[in-house]
Amino acid sequence: MLEIKEVRTRRQRREFLEFPNRLYKGCPYYVPPLYIDERKIFQPDYIYYETCEAVYFNAYRDGRMAGRISGILQRSSNEKWGQKRVRFTRFDVINDFEVAKALFDAVEKWAASKGMEEVVGPLGFSDLEREGLLVEGFDQMSTFEEAYNYEYYGKFIERLGYAKEVDWTESQIRRSRDEETLKEMEQMARFVMKRYKLHIGEARSGGDFLDRYKDGFFEVLDKSYEQVYGTVPFTESMKKLLIDNFRLIIDERFAIVILDENDKVVCLGLCFPCIAKVMQVAGGHLTPRALLKFLKARRKPEIIDLGLIGVDPEYLNRGVSVIIADQLAKMLDNPDIRYADTNLNLEDNAAILNLWKRFDARQNKRRRSYVKSIG
Numbered sequence: 001m002l003e004i005k006e007v008r009t010r011r012q013r014r015e016f017l018e019f020p021n022r023l024y025k026g027c028p029y030y031v032p033p034l035y036i037d038e039r040k041i042f043q044p045d046y047i048y049y050e051t052c053e054a055v056y057f058n059a060y061r062d063g064r065m066a067g068r069i070s071g072i073l074q075r076s077s078n079e080k081w082g083q084k085r086v087r088f089t090r091f092d093v094i095n096d097f098e099v100a101k102a103l104f105d106a107v108e109k110w111a112a113s114k115g116m117e118e119v120v121g122p123l124g125f126s127d128l129e130r131e132g133l134l135v136e137g138f139d140q141m142s143t144f145e146e147a148y149n150y151e152y153y154g155k156f157i158e159r160l161g162y163a164k165e166v167d168w169t170e171s172q173i174r175r176s177r178d179e180e181t182l183k184e185m186e187q188m189a190r191f192v193m194k195r196y197k198l199h200i201g202e203a204r205s206g207g208d209f210l211d212r213y214k215d216g217f218f219e220v221l222d223k224s225y226e227q228v229y230g231t232v233p234f235t236e237s238m239k240k241l242l243i244d245n246f247r248l249i250i251d252e253r254f255a256i257v258i259l260d261e262n263d264k265v266v267c268l269g270l271c272f273p274c275i276a277k278v279m280q281v282a283g284g285h286l287t288p289r290a291l292l293k294f295l296k297a298r299r300k301p302e303i304i305d306l307g308l309i310g311v312d313p314e315y316l317n318r319g320v321s322v323i324i325a326d327q328l329a330k331m332l333d334n335p336d337i338r339y340a341d342t343n344l345n346l347e348d349n350a351a352i353l354n355l356w357k358r359f360d361a362r363q364n365k366r367r368r369s370y371v372k373s374i375g
Contacts, residue, residue, distance in 0.1 A: 132367030216265030
């Protein structure tokens, strides 16, 4: 017997949160999210409920958890883009199409009850959450920032009538082995900085970096991501949440900020020490033992994850991105660091994809956002 239940009780919330870890037990590519962060979605005062409504469903096959899904009515996004959409997210399911169909039926019915016309996803409350369904690279370990899923997920979703809306690619990048390329990039970076009277911002620590530049980089992010797919304006609560999360993992060695002659932020690039393996071992729980491993990974990372890159639109066509590339190449000139993971880049973002051509880059994953009309 198959049952779909809206998540309401403490037990159902726990089953919703723990289901992915059970489903992917033993999978070497799956990286769980931080459990303490995921648990916040069931708190009435969760920051995103200022602008969103959400519903959560569990699927049970013969009394056992068989899948889960969430629907999000992101009002800020609908207002910004002039749409009537519900986002689906946190979709996980056993290899059973009937279960997947029942879960999506529940979300689509909920969306229709709210007067919506489309269901889209996987997209979270904002683009700061995990987004996109993995459609290539099933033999690649996920980053901490993005989700892993089995190959049958996409087949189920497409069978249910969902079609591609956008794709993102992910790549592993290494410092170019062509010394001429590196020299040229460094010279171009110096030229752009001199021409526009720019300089690299300094910081004594990750916390000092955030305290000095947080206001400026939120301003740049809002401007540079304004027309990017799936983005919503930052609220003050979102900013606070992001800064609180960054304080745990940011390291000033891997944070780049470019300032003008008045010390205004015009460009930024934030990278983070990779903690994916730590989260795998800990199952997403930050235990004392996991915390020690986390601190070690942060201090001496083998891999760095590219988090955010933003450029003030005023400087977008002035070659400022080459400064970020040059600084990133210098980060990778470290025998302890094997490579950097780019995380998600929209497949039509020519500026960022051209940036990676300055490196020894290998695309290893592709993710997709789907859309379906329910009107």
